[in-house]
Amino acid sequence: AQSVTQPDIHITVSEGASLELRCNYSYGATPYLFWYVQSPGQGLQLLLKYFSGDTLVQGIKGFEAEFKRSQSSFNLRKPSVHWSDAAEYFCAVGARGFKTIFGAGTRLFVKA
Amino acid sequence: GAVVSQHPSWVICKSGTSVKIECRSLDFQATTMFWYRQFPKQSLMLMATSNEGSKATYEQGVEKDKFLINHASLTLSTLTVTSAHPEDSSFYICSAYPGLAGAGAGELFFGEGSRLTVL
Numbered sequence: 506a507q508s509v510t511q512p513d514i515h516i517t518v519s520e521g522a523s524l525e526l527r528c529n530y531s532y533g534a535t536p537y538l539f540w541y542v543q544s545p546g547q548g549l550q551l552l553l554k555y556f557s558g559d560t561l562v563q564g565i566k567g568f569e570a571e572f573k574r575s576q577s578s579f580n581l582r583k584p585s586v587h588w589s590d591a592a593e594y595f596c597a598v599g600a601r602g603f604k605t606i607f608g609a610g611t612r613l614f615v616k617a
Numbered sequence: 618g619a620v621v622s623q624h625p626s627w628v629i630c631k632s633g634t635s636v637k638i639e640c641r642s643l644d645f646q647a648t649t650m651f652w653y654r655q656f657p658k659q660s661l662m663l664m665a666t667s668n669e670g671s672k673a674t675y676e677q678g679v680e681k682d683k684f685l686i687n688h689a690s691l692t693l694s695t696l697t698v699t700s701a702h703p704e705d706s707s708f709y710i711c712s713a714y715p716g717l718a719g720a721g722a723g724e725l726f727f728g729e730g731s732r733l734t735v736l
Contacts, residue, residue, distance in 0.1 A: 514701075536668045537724075539725075541727075544666075546732070547622075547729070547730070548710060548727050548728060548729040548730045549710065549727040551724070556723060561675050562706065593717075595660060595661070604651055604663055604666055605651070605712070605725050606663065607653075607661045607663075608648075608660060609659070609660045610659070612658075
């Protein structure tokens with residue numbers, strides 16, 4: 506069965522500092538991997554996705570993620586965090602045309 | 618990009634009443650739609666998979682009779698919370714799957730969510 510683990514419930518970084526959010530997955534086949542962001546009371550916005558090919562994926566808002574099959578990881582990174590990045594971030598794993606399972610989420614706090 | 622619309626965005630109802638939430642794919646046909654539930658400060662829990670023209674597949678622990686799902690067309694799925702009670706209060710999010718071809722292939726598109734409060 507597919508599963509996603511986000512080890513960090515919350516993370517605090519200073520504005521302008523770099524960010525890395527961790528995600529580990531379990532899936533029997535080649536996974537589709539996603540990162541979503543959710544602001545309070547809002548729906549989900551897709552940051553980036555990985556289906557195949559280049560393991561370093563570029564997304565919106567300056568985010569990137571790297572797929573490492575050997576570590577079953579898909580960590581999200583951003584070189585310089587902005588205050589507007591404060592939100593909840595969800596890693597998700599899915600299959601072609603099938604259900605997507607979400608991690609527990611990591612809440613990002615940005616301090617001035 | 619593909620757009621999925623949910624309605625209503627928020628609803629307040631009395632205990633014992635039924636509430637219907639609509640999920641529409643506005644610019645693509647979705648053979649499959651998914652319904653998620655999100656408790657405050659928690660992740661999204663998959664409730665059911667809805668396929669057009671067939672019965673929904675519910676995840677373990679989700680009451681089929683409580684959460685009725687209908688996927689009558691390729692652009693519309695509805696979730697009806699029957700005889701709602703305060704513990705059904707939650708944020709419900711739908712997603713639609715456009716298929717394996719074209720823009721957004723293999724990706725899910727999410728609605729804005731519907732917040733249900735049962736008094």
